[in-house]
Amino acid sequence: MSGSVIPTARRLLASRLFLTLCLAATTIAILLLGALLVSIAIEGLGSLSWRFLDSFASRKAAQAGIKAPLLGSVWVCAICALIAVPMGIGTAIYLEEFAKRSRIKRLIQLNVSNLSGVPSIVYGILALAAFVRFFGMGSGDEPWTLGNPESFWYLQCPLGPSVLAGGFTLALVILPIMIIASQEALRAVPQSLRQGALALGSTRWQVVRLVTLPAAMPTIMTGAILAMSRAIGEAAPLLVIGGFLLVFQTPTNLMSDFTVLPLQIFNWAGRPQEDFHKLAAAAIIVQLVVLVAFNSIAIVIRQKLQRPLQS
Amino acid sequence: MTSFAARSAGEIAQRGRPHSPLRRRWSEKTIRAILFLLTLLTVVTTVAIITVLATETYGFFTLAGHPEISLWGFFTGEEWSPLLGAEPMFGVLPLVCGTLLVTAIAGVFALPIGLLTAVYLSEYAAPRTRTILKAALEILAGVPTVVYGFFALTFITPYLLQPLSSGFGAYNAMSAGIAVGIMILPIVCSLSEDALRAVPQSLRDGAYALGSTKFDVSAKVVVPAGLSGVIAAFLLALTRAIGETMIVALAAGGLAQMTANPAAQVQTMTAYMVQIFLGDAPAAGIEYKSSYAVAFTLFLITFALTWTGAIVLKRYREEYE
Numbered sequence: 001m002s003g004s005v006i007p008t009a010r011r012l013l014a015s016r017l018f019l020t021l022c023l024a025a026t027t028i029a030i031l032l033l034g035a036l037l038v039s040i041a042i043e044g045l046g047s048l049s050w051r052f053l054d055s056f057a058s059r060k061a062a063q064a065g066i067k068a069p070l071l072g073s074v075w076v077c078a079i080c081a082l083i084a085v086p087m088g089i090g091t092a093i094y095l096e097e098f099a100k101r102s103r104i105k106r107l108i109q110l111n112v113s114n115l116s117g118v119p120s121i122v123y124g125i126l127a128l129a130a131f132v133r134f135f136g137m138g139s140g141d142e143p144w145t146l147g148n149p150e151s152f153w154y155l156q157c158p159l160g161p162s163v164l165a166g167g168f169t170l171a172l173v174i175l176p177i178m179i180i181a182s183q184e185a186l187r188a189v190p191q192s193l194r195q196g197a198l199a200l201g202s203t204r205w206q207v208v209r210l211v212t213l214p215a216a217m218p219t220i221m222t223g224a225i226l227a228m229s230r231a232i233g234e235a236a237p238l239l240v241i242g243g244f245l246l247v248f249q250t251p252t253n254l255m256s257d258f259t260v261l262p263l264q265i266f267n268w269a270g271r272p273q274e275d276f277h278k279l280a281a282a283a284i285i286v287q288l289v290v291l292v293a294f295n296s297i298a299i300v301i302r303q304k305l306q307r308p309l310q311s
Numbered sequence: 312m313t314s315f316a317a318r319s320a321g322e323i324a325q326r327g328r329p330h331s332p333l334r335r336r337w338s339e340k341t342i343r344a345i346l347f348l349l350t351l352l353t354v355v356t357t358v359a360i361i362t363v364l365a366t367e368t369y370g371f372f373t374l375a376g377h378p379e380i381s382l383w384g385f386f387t388g389e390e391w392s393p394l395l396g397a398e399p400m401f402g403v404l405p406l407v408c409g410t411l412l413v414t415a416i417a418g419v420f421a422l423p424i425g426l427l428t429a430v431y432l433s434e435y436a437a438p439r440t441r442t443i444l445k446a447a448l449e450i451l452a453g454v455p456t457v458v459y460g461f462f463a464l465t466f467i468t469p470y471l472l473q474p475l476s477s478g479f480g481a482y483n484a485m486s487a488g489i490a491v492g493i494m495i496l497p498i499v500c501s502l503s504e505d506a507l508r509a510v511p512q513s514l515r516d517g518a519y520a521l522g523s524t525k526f527d528v529s530a531k532v533v534v535p536a537g538l539s540g541v542i543a544a545f546l547l548a549l550t551r552a553i554g555e556t557m558i559v560a561l562a563a564g565g566l567a568q569m570t571a572n573p574a575a576q577v578q579t580m581t582a583y584m585v586q587i588f589l590g591d592a593p594a595a596g597i598e599y600k601s602s603y604a605v606a607f608t609l610f611l612i613t614f615a616l617t618w619t620g621a622i623v624l625k626r627y628r629e630e631y632e
Contacts, residue, residue: 011524011526011527012524014524014526015524015525015526015527017526018525018526018530019431019435019525021427022427022430022431022435023431024427025423025424025425025427025428025431026427026428026431026432026444028424029424029428029447029448029451029500030444030447032493032496033450033451035466036454036458036459036462036466039462039465039466039470040458040461040462043465087349087352090345090346090350091346091349091350091352091353093346094343094346094347094349094350095350098346098347099350108350108354110621111353111354111357112353113617113621114357114614114617114618114621115353115356115357116617117547117550117551117554117613117614118360118554118613118614119553119554119555119556119581119609119610119613120554121554121584121585121609122360122364122554122606122609122610124588125360125363125364125584125603125606126356126359126360129363129367130363172356175353175356176353179353203335203339204343205338205339205342205343226453229453230453232455233453233454233455233456233457233458235455235456235457235556235557236456236556236557236585239585239588239589240588243588243589243590244589262455262457263457265455265457265458265461266457266460266557266560266561269457269460269461269464269465269561270560270561277461277465280461281461281465284458284461287455287458288454288458291450291453291455292450294453295449295450295453299446
């Protein structure tokens, strides 16, 4: 900005160079994404088949499949969603719509953003102590049980490395993300809508139930889907609670052993044989297809349902 | 407008009709209490994490029969060999060093590229290009980290690094660092872009009116104005890099050593925990307990970084209205 008012040739050149630099950076980012997708497609497409989706793990690469991890992922993520989504929305509602400005609210808010920065493997350690072992209570004795193993809601305590414990673990990981996304969605609802409803004599909860929550729902759901796509890909905390298990059956109840797709990928990718790398790549393709499907749903929701609300 | 307001008013009055003032007040209080309890759970989570880590770490330092373990020795020891040899050594510095090396490589790679991409998206790109690029970044952000680990192991090392130098083995810090960099790139990019877009248009217009080129506006006005947000984005991304587990467990190797050589194998704090929890050590043994001390160290480091980020955002944020 110094010098003459009219840009000199030199400054224009600097401007050009800068644009080139920015474009180069963007191109690198895109190229990397391309290289990632292409290299995995080349390596994995050959192993992808119906048999691969419908077989259990095996020591022989030619017979191994992902039936158990695929269904394990479905169970664990369903449990995770059922827990984390309502809890995240509830917490966000309290923080945005009920809590008064106070030190306590500020602390809770700071705590939520801190939780979102905690490495997922640390959540695994908490889950191992709290859910899997129940803080050492009842260890050595027979676990306390409820229901019989035939019913899907069969429970025992401590939970052990079961699908229910896995779902709880992932819920811990994504809860802060879910809270922050829901809070942002609620904050985007114009204040005038709340004031209007309050002026008509609604209580706080009626305002939330009838005005703010419906208005914020599309954005909240987009956030929920993005949070769930994080949960689908998590491996580290589940590795802490159960290690890698070779599972030869699909989950039948909440206490079943399980493994998930990312853990199976980790196991295959860590082996030296090239054949297993091919299997890992094929499993990654399945994982990415699920992911893209999830993201597309999020995009559709965002574009179709999001009516612009203006104050 | 009137009819809309009247209809909504009627609707609200009808659907939200109170049964009686008393019952209404009661249900309102119940719901409020339930939501408050949910919110308290987040605090309980933090307390529980700290309690579990602290008690298990205390158990590690006071384990009977291991007088060689001390707090001082743990934080200053330069050798970490819990599973090797007759006399295991517990000095956490090699693991911290490994983590920092991988994080530094990731940062050198991802921070400039992420910021430049953010500048491009916010200042240069046409709306259509921007939408497409943002979608690509969103995909990148959703890719599970184990996939990046696989990419590092089967693409970055054999096709990018080994042709450059024969010093790179199958496992090295460089490939893990680059893969972690790719992982944090979308975070750097989208958060920095939010910060840059929040800079008011009037600042740009003012600079143009003074005869600035686009470069002047971007680099001397917009980026400095959004700097607090950009730095917060950097810190958040580095926090994620430090806590990243699956990439380093796959690609960085398993040898804990103090080195700054990117071609060398390193073990990070998270990779050590994976090694232990995968079942390399008996559950009651000293090695197993040591993973909690490592986890606590990791937790404290990320906690400090997140805290710093929050302070930067709060203290140095420039408010424009």
